Amino acid sequence: MRYVFFIVSAILLYSCGSQKDVVRIEGESDSIDTVEYILIVDELGFESWMATNSKRIWYYSNEYYTSWNKIYVIEFNHRVLTGADYPFVETIYYDNSIDYGVELNYRLYWYFMFVQEKYNVSLLASGF
Helix, strand or coil: CHHHHHHHHHHHHHHHHCCCCCEEEEEEECCCCCEEEEEEECCCCHHHHHHHHCCCHHHCCHHHHHHHHHHHHHHHHHHHHHCCCCCCCCCCCCCCCCCCCHHHHHHHHHHHHHHHHHHCCCCCCCCC
């Protein structure tokens, strides 16, 4: 029993000390031809905020979510990389050539809405 406690404690200490991505996209292949992508958001308050603030998934089209996500990812990553007054340290990898599907694009879009509200910032770069 003591060994289990020490192992769990070591894992918890390692995970607390290591830096984690707040947002990451993972792909899982369920067959040779298809890959299913999921968006993992590890930010306190996002899931409850999304449940009360987002619109239904088909309120906007996948193309709408995708086009805005491209803009938001560029600005988000720019702020992370330049060290702008911004609370995040990890960039979001979003490949414009991949069709992630409406579920992932929907969640990512609403994550950016959450960030803007929670941190009182605008992710729209000048000129947009």
